Amino acid sequence: MAVSAACSIARVKHATRPFTALSLALALFVTGQASPAAAQPAGTTALPSPETFFGHVMGADRKLENWDRLLAYYQTLAKTSNRMKLVELGKSSEGRPFIALFISSPGNLAKLDTFRQMNARLADPRGLSEAEAKTLARDAKAVTIQSFALHSSEVAASQTAAEFVYDSLTRNDEESQRMLDNVISIVLPSINPDGTQMIADWYMKYVGTPNEAAGLPWLYQKYAGHDNNRDGFALNLVESQHIAKLMYRDWLPQAYMDHHQMGSGNARLSIPPYAEPIRPDGDPIVWREIAWWGGHMGTKLEAAGKTGVIGNAIYSGWGHMGFHWITPFHNIAGMLAESASARLATPMFMHPDQLRGGPRNLPTYEPQVNMPSPWPGGWWRVRDIVEQQKIVAWSVVDLAARNRETVLYNMYLKGTRQTERGRTGKVKAYAIAADQHDPLTVKKLANMLLDSGVEVHQAKASFVAEGRFYGPGSFVVTMAQPKQGLVRWMLGRTFYPDNSYTRDAEGNPIRPYDMATDTFGEFMGVRSDPVGEPIKADLVKLTAKIAMNGAVAAAAPSGYVLDGRLNDAYRAVNLLLDKGIAVKRAAAATADGKVRAGDFLVAAGDVAPIAKQTGVDFAALSGPMPANAYEIRKPRIAMFQRYGGGNMDEGWTRLLFEQFGVTSKPLMDAEIKAGGLEAKYDVIVLPADSVAAMTGERPAGGGGGRGGGGEGGPGGSDNTPAEFKSGFGAEGAKAPQTFVQKGGTLVTFGQAGDLPIQRFPLPLRNVVAGLASKEFWSPGSTLRVRFDNTLPLAYGMPANGLALFLAGSQVYEVTSTEVSQDVEVLATYAERDLLESGWLLGEGVIAKKAAAVSVKHGAGRVVLLGFRAQNRAQTHGTFKLVFNALLNGPPVAR
Numbered sequence: 001m002a003v004s005a006a007c008s009i010a011r012v013k014h015a016t017r018p019f020t021a022l023s024l025a026l027a028l029f030v031t032g033q034a035s036p037a038a039a040q041p042a043g044t045t046a047l048p049s050p051e052t053f054f055g056h057v058m059g060a061d062r063k064l065e066n067w068d069r070l071l072a073y074y075q076t077l078a079k080t081s082n083r084m085k086l087v088e089l090g091k092s093s094e095g096r097p098f099i100a101l102f103i104s105s106p107g108n109l110a111k112l113d114t115f116r117q118m119n120a121r122l123a124d125p126r127g128l129s130e131a132e133a134k135t136l137a138r139d140a141k142a143v144t145i146q147s148f149a150l151h152s153s154e155v156a157a158s159q160t161a162a163e164f165v166y167d168s169l170t171r172n173d174e175e176s177q178r179m180l181d182n183v184i185s186i187v188l189p190s191i192n193p194d195g196t197q198m199i200a201d202w203y204m205k206y207v208g209t210p211n212e213a214a215g216l217p218w219l220y221q222k223y224a225g226h227d228n229n230r231d232g233f234a235l236n237l238v239e240s241q242h243i244a245k246l247m248y249r250d251w252l253p254q255a256y257m258d259h260h261q262m263g264s265g266n267a268r269l270s271i272p273p274y275a276e277p278i279r280p281d282g283d284p285i286v287w288r289e290i291a292w293w294g295g296h297m298g299t300k301l302e303a304a305g306k307t308g309v310i311g312n313a314i315y316s317g318w319g320h321m322g323f324h325w326i327t328p329f330h331n332i333a334g335m336l337a338e339s340a341s342a343r344l345a346t347p348m349f350m351h352p353d354q355l356r357g358g359p360r361n362l363p364t365y366e367p368q369v370n371m372p373s374p375w376p377g378g379w380w381r382v383r384d385i386v387e388q389q390k391i392v393a394w395s396v397v398d399l400a401a402r403n404r405e406t407v408l409y410n411m412y413l414k415g416t417r418q419t420e421r422g423r424t425g426k427v428k429a430y431a432i433a434a435d436q437h438d439p440l441t442v443k444k445l446a447n448m449l450l451d452s453g454v455e456v457h458q459a460k461a462s463f464v465a466e467g468r469f470y471g472p473g474s475f476v477v478t479m480a481q482p483k484q485g486l487v488r489w490m491l492g493r494t495f496y497p498d499n500s501y502t503r504d505a506e507g508n509p510i511r512p513y514d515m516a517t518d519t520f521g522e523f524m525g526v527r528s529d530p531v532g533e534p535i536k537a538d539l540v541k542l543t544a545k546i547a548m549n550g551a552v553a554a555a556a557p558s559g560y561v562l563d564g565r566l567n568d569a570y571r572a573v574n575l576l577l578d579k580g581i582a583v584k585r586a587a588a589a590t591a592d593g594k595v596r597a598g599d600f601l602v603a604a605g606d607v608a609p610i611a612k613q614t615g616v617d618f619a620a621l622s623g624p625m626p627a628n629a630y631e632i633r634k635p636r637i638a639m640f641q642r643y644g645g646g647n648m649d650e651g652w653t654r655l656l657f658e659q660f661g662v663t664s665k666p667l668m669d670a671e672i673k674a675g676g677l678e679a680k681y682d683v684i685v686l687p688a689d690s691v692a693a694m695t696g697e698r699p700a701g702g703g704g705g706r707g708g709g710g711e712g713g714p715g716g717s718d719n720t721p722a723e724f725k726s727g728f729g730a731e732g733a734k735a736p737q738t739f740v741q742k743g744g745t746l747v748t749f750g751q752a753g754d755l756p757i758q759r760f761p762l763p764l765r766n767v768v769a770g771l772a773s774k775e776f777w778s779p780g781s782t783l784r785v786r787f788d789n790t791l792p793l794a795y796g797m798p799a800n801g802l803a804l805f806l807a808g809s810q811v812y813e814v815t816s817t818e819v820s821q822d823v824e825v826l827a828t829y830a831e832r833d834l835l836e837s838g839w840l841l842g843e844g845v846i847a848k849k850a851a852a853v854s855v856k857h858g859a860g861r862v863v864l865l866g867f868r869a870q871n872r873a874q875t876h877g878t879f880k881l882v883f884n885a886l887l888n889g890p891p892v893a894r
């Protein structure tokens with residue numbers, strides 16, 4: 001999961017290698033010549049091997065096949081083999097087919113839907129007797145899902161998949177027959193087809209040149225880059241939505257495996273189980289199964305003479321809530337394998353001196369229980385990775401085949417026991433009031449839970465639970481369901497363990513793999529209350545996602561008012577402005593209280609389609625248009641983009657903008673260096689990034705997006721082609737300052753605040769800069785803040801809320817009394833008990849300090865959002881701070 005950086009730069013068009021009809025025909029012809037039908041195993045006719053089809057073995061030195069060609073291969077296999085069904089689950093972010101391959105015996109494939117239903121019954125065994133479960137386990141088929149090529153720069157897996165699939169379709173030995181009879185093996189040959197295309201095209205373009213194996217300069221997933229597996233619960237990416245339907249709702253496999261690559265400096269392959277700490281509250285069987293599968297893999301790998309294989313190391317069980325780490329809470333044995341990387345597809349030589357210990361249970365590079373046969377060093381090639389991955393992938397299906405009834409019955413046990421734990425546990429349910437600060441975002445949370453296959457109920461009438469009142473339409477998520485572990489982590493407070501597994505020998509905290517919490521309800525600014533008693537209410541089980549249909553007042557002679565507390569009101573405003581409909585904003589509440597400061601006002605126009613599209617109500621304005629209402633102009637926005645692998649925070653912000661109808665242009669080095677930005681833009685956004693990465697004064701590394709890590713990538717040899725070198729330079733940094741001085745608004749996220757603070761400069765100090773981790777520490781946590789929602793930049797925010805604090809986030813203190821009147825504090829950390837979820841050391845350092853500020857500078861302003869107000873397009877609770885910063889405020893007398 002390591003490797004280079006992240007996000008996507010502009011939409012740079014890269015040359016693709018189209019797989020033409022002619023080349024397909026040629027390949028088939030060659031296949032026919034090389035593999036006469038008579039030599040094919042029974043049940044198949046003339047299946048071309050990858051070697052025949054592509055003209056080389058998978059993982060051959062300096063060869064990478066792109067998605068177009070891999071897809072053509074799978075389509076060819078699907079046409080000929082009766083052991084595989086190719087299903088297109090939808091399109092990728094850039095419109096490529098996103099496919100799943102269902103591999104099993106022809107008889108099983110003919111009854112796929114029957115087996116799907118049997119499997120689903122075992123996964124949600126409520127009401128199922130033990131005897132019925134045993135019968136189902138006897139008759140059903142084990143299901144495995146394996147994902148290849150999630151992280152596109154980890155290039156081997158996309159190539160391995162072709163060979164693994166071919167073997168599955170053509171092997172006829174006892175092991176493979178057992179697999180076909182007992183297992184429905186679902187292969188996702190690329191979870192990120194766009195990236196598989198980009199990386200292969202990029203690499204092949206430069207093979208044999210001095211730029212061979214340079215990292216891709218932009219994000220390998222349109223929005224998320226390497227963060228594409230940090231989306232397993234929020235499901236912001238279409239790819240994640242396809243997987244959620246396949247894995248969380250339709251198929252609920254017994255095992256899920258992600259094939260990744262890591263750095264090159266220690267083990268050759270990391271296999272299950274995970275190391276400490278684990279995230280509790282999954283069914284214990286799931287952790288035993290993960291170790292069981294890992295044992296099977298390790299044994300098969302050693303039997304095949306593979307060295308340098310390690311388990312129970314490097315990757316802790318408490319990770320991010322991406323697919324392999326979230327699946328244990330869906331009662332699925334969710335696993336990852338991480339092979340050592342080469343340099344993309346270029347071989348690399350590792351001298352024995354370069355092999356060292358690694359994080360978590362590999363103190364020195366010596367034989368030990370979890371790595372009995374260290375790799376001695378030498379050449380390391382993509383083909384080596386392909387061979388490892390094939391054994392791992394085969395072990396996944398082989399264990400399921402040999403133990404079909406056991407793993408199926410375990411599904412019943414896990415589901416039954418988790419449901420019972422939820423029924424008898426301290427928290428019986430989470431109640432989510434419908435009428436919260438932003439009711440549309442409440443509905444979005446309910447929809448996200450439904451997408452994840454969680455059972456959600458809605459109350460037809462009001463009810464009271466533990467003395468709290470819940471209005472009609474409120475939601476109840478019972479813990480008496482198989483996925484209660486997932487519910488607990490999405491909705492319940494989370495405290496990252498602080499113990500000997502999470503501190504080093506000197507007592508310094510060890511950074512969590514990703515964030516210290518993934519409490520999605522908190523990220524969304526939605527309150528969910530743990531309820532310790534059975535809820536008595538008139539509840540309806542939701543069977544479909546909640547539609548958001550805004551109402552338009554029938555008679556609105558004075559115009560309409562839109563609730564400024566709704567995130568989607570901003571989307572409606574953007575759509576209105578795009579249609580040329582004038583929008584105003586109230587600068588103060590009206591006497592009757594029907595309009596709040598920050599509400600949006602529309603005099604007239606064709607608003608019905610926008611109400612329907614956004615879910616926002618257009619209520620009738622009860623009085624005349626308030627005199628203090630000011631016109632909202634459509635802002636001209638640019639967001640900084642760079643190379644160096646791209647910046648994931650930029651990509652996610654771009655996705656957020658698309659989701660909410662914000663129009664923004666990419667702003668790259670050349671345009672910055674040319675200056676004159678004030679003539680073209682009203683707002684410039686700097687996503688979280690270091691100053692060095694922006695200016696290029698030091699090479700960019702990974703971008704501002706990583707919440708954690710420690711696994712290390714193969715590293716960036718800086719042989720990037722000159723046209724993709726990045727950085728606007730120290731001189732270039734003056735352009736944003738001029739832009740602000742002449743009236744523009746500069747918005748910075750997290751550590752990007754350093755640019756204006758240091759280079760303009762601004763009268764601010766980041767109070768957490770340079771502190772030792774023992775003094776202050778808060779990696780990916782939700783912290784309590786107060787918002788000054790009387791200020792236009794915090795309009796629509798609640799008075800109290802949560803800020804997502806990441807490593808690199810900033811906290812501000814004013815340093816100069818001469819200009820302190822120019823600083824406006826939008827958000828302030830609470831006085832004490834700051835931690836809602838995650839991990840926080842040294843809260844006194846930031847208590848009562850500014851979390852977000854606006855600073856006048858010349859005729860313009862800089863808005864510094866010190867925490868991650870839009871992290872991964874997940875923190876709905878603070879999106880409005882971003883949106884407000886993009887809009888003009890009331891006219892100011894200068």
Ligand SMILES: [Zn+2]
Nearest residue numbers: 001002151260
């Ligand atoms: Zn990876």
